[in-house]
Amino acid sequence: xxxxxxxxxxxxxxxxxxxxxxxxxxPIHYGSQLEEHKTVRADAGMFDVSHMLPIDVCGAxxxxxxxxxxxxxxxxxxxxxxxxxxxxxQEDGGVIDDLIVYFFAQDDYRIVVNAGTADKDVAWMREQAxxxxxxxxxxxxxxxxxxxxxxxxxxxxKVWAALPGTEAAASHLKYFQAARMDELMxxxxxxxxxxxxxxxxxAGRAIEVWNALAAQGVAPIGLGARDTLRLEAGMNLYxxxxxxxxxxxxxxxxxxVDFSGERAFIGRAALEAKAPARQLVGLLxxxxxxxxxHTPVFTAHGEGETTSGSFAPSMNASIAFARVPAGVEVxxxxxxxxxxxxxxxxxxKLPFVRRGKVLV
Amino acid sequence: xxxPSNLRYAESHxxxxxxxxxxxxxxxxxxxxxxxGDIVFLELPxxxxxxxxxxxxxxxxxxxxxxxxxxxxxxxxIEANTAAVDAPESIxxxxxxxxxxxxxxxxxxxxxxxxxxxxxxxxxxxx
Numbered sequence: 001x002x003x004x005x006x007x008x009x010x011x012x013x014x015x016x017x018x019x020x021x022x023x024x025x026x027p028i029h030y031g032s033q034l035e036e037h038k039t040v041r042a043d044a045g046m047f048d049v050s051h052m053l054p055i056d057v058c059g060a061x062x063x064x065x066x067x068x069x070x071x072x073x074x075x076x077x078x079x080x081x082x083x084x085x086x087x088x089x090q091e092d093g094g095v096i097d098d099l100i101v102y103f104f105a106q107d108d109y110r111i112v113v114n115a116g117t118a119d120k121d122v123a124w125m126r127e128q129a130x131x132x133x134x135x136x137x138x139x140x141x142x143x144x145x146x147x148x149x150x151x152x153x154x155x156x157x158k159v160w161a162a163l164p165g166t167e168a169a170a171s172h173l174k175y176f177q178a179a180r181m182d183e184l185m186x187x188x189x190x191x192x193x194x195x196x197x198x199x200x201x202x203a204g205r206a207i208e209v210w211n212a213l214a215a216q217g218v219a220p221i222g223l224g225a226r227d228t229l230r231l232e233a234g235m236n237l238y239x240x241x242x243x244x245x246x247x248x249x250x251x252x253x254x255x256x257v258d259f260s261g262e263r264a265f266i267g268r269a270a271l272e273a274k275a276p277a278r279q280l281v282g283l284l285x286x287x288x289x290x291x292x293x294h295t296p297v298f299t300a301h302g303e304g305e306t307t308s309g310s311f312a313p314s315m316n317a318s319i320a321f322a323r324v325p326a327g328v329e330v331x332x333x334x335x336x337x338x339x340x341x342x343x344x345x346x347x348x349k350l351p352f353v354r355r356g357k358v359l360v
Numbered sequence: 361x362x363x364p365s366n367l368r369y370a371e372s373h374x375x376x377x378x379x380x381x382x383x384x385x386x387x388x389x390x391x392x393x394x395x396x397g398d399i400v401f402l403e404l405p406x407x408x409x410x411x412x413x414x415x416x417x418x419x420x421x422x423x424x425x426x427x428x429x430x431x432x433x434x435x436x437x438i439e440a441n442t443a444a445v446d447a448p449e450s451i452x453x454x455x456x457x458x459x460x461x462x463x464x465x466x467x468x469x470x471x472x473x474x475x476x477x478x479x480x481x482x483x484x485x486x487x
Contacts (some may be wrong), residue, residue: 029397032397032398033397033398033423033424034398034400034423034449177473211372224397224423224424228423288401288405289401289421290400290401290421290426292426310423311400311401311421311423315421318401339403339419
């Protein structure tokens with residue numbers, strides 16, 4: 001039986017098309033995925049992402065533990081509420097999950113992980129904690145919390161209008177910073193390339209918060225548009241663009257791995273042992289058609305394949321991420337094979353779209 | 361959801377309209393466009409192509425996925441709807457107006473084997 005978020009009754013009542021996503025009954029769209037996409041680029045939309053899991057990592061050993069657990073370095077975080085995007089790696093460098101870690105104090109962090117990997121992540125974290133630091137760290141999964149992402153150029157102002165006190169608490173936040181107001185955590189983060197917040201708060205208030213946002217004209221957005229928005233924004237999707245079989249350096253995530261100093265994070269030795277043979281790049285289809293995942297890609301340096309691909313509503317074109325041999329460069333002409341036909345595509349710099357502007 | 365009674369249907373969700381000149385016009389049903397979601401790309405057959413019944417002849421792609429469209433009967437493709445190629449969303453807004461292609465059937469009687477509206481409605485209800 002599929003799991004449901006506290007907002008499931010609202011989605012069902014609104015006529016959303018519900019699909020199984022990582023074992024959860026989630027809305028894929030509320031009518032038109034294209035309209036929802038455009039609403040987020042032009043105004044404000046909200047996503048129920050309560051299937052994702054906040055995990056509180058606390059205790060005197062928390063910072064030392066996370067500096068071993070994560071490929072990015074939590075020691076960079078010193079200002080309250082600052083956040084970092086990181087991979088959590090296996091010893092062989094494969095990606096267990098990608099996540100955001102928020103710093104509140106050296107003994108008080110919150111991590112938000114993907115839904116499909118949440119159980120595996122918690123088990124891995126507990127195993128590593130018991131190996132490394134014994135009783136100095138507590139790992140507390142917070143299934144009692146809901147998460148609503150509000151995204152778009154008007155998202156922050158609409159959150160301020162919907163939820164009293166949030167303007168004073170959050171209007172000063174920088175990107176990748178969060179503020180806590182009692183039990184509401186307001187994070188200036190997101191998965192769309194637009195400004196906005198991710199709100200984390202007790203699940204019992206989920207419907208009330210959703211309705212307050214709706215009353216400000218924030219439109220509900222399904223997972224379908226979430227996928228096209230994140231693809232345009234150049235953001236990876238775990239399980240599609242990277243997983244346990246591939247490392248961050250071959251997944252466009254080298255910028256999230258901190259090799260400075262001697263920090264012995266899990267996976268470091270494997271990543272340093274061999275230079276990446278492949279890389280993840282952006283592709284723009286120049287012929288007519290639609291790229292999907294696992295489309296073969298032919299380059300002057302050898303073959304690769306797309307990992308995520310779609311029609312890009314903001315661009316009226318088709319785009320993809322592709323894992324291709326090292327040596328392929330931005331601007332290169334490549335070919336893709338769709339239904340037996342070779343079509344022209346071009347390697348482009350990511351992201352494709354940011355803050356409502358098409359960049360390629 | 362609409363299933364006009366004057367059309368014939370294939371189990372694979374194409375509609376077929378017999379024209380006065382005994383050619384067939386083919387599109388996808390209201391049910392099919394709703395299931396696919398926002399349609400963004402069409403790949404339609406060239407005129408002159410000779411096709412078998414059940415042969416893949418076109419592709420309709422929504423934001424989510426690509427779907428094959430099959431020839432409901434054997435025959436020759438005589439025209440593709442280029443206006444729909446330029447406005448794929450017209451399939452969503454007007455599924456029975458925005459046709460995909462026309463076939464000159466090898467044997468006009470073949471359409472008798474296709475579903476009528478009541479038969480197609482049963483398939484949709486069972487889906």
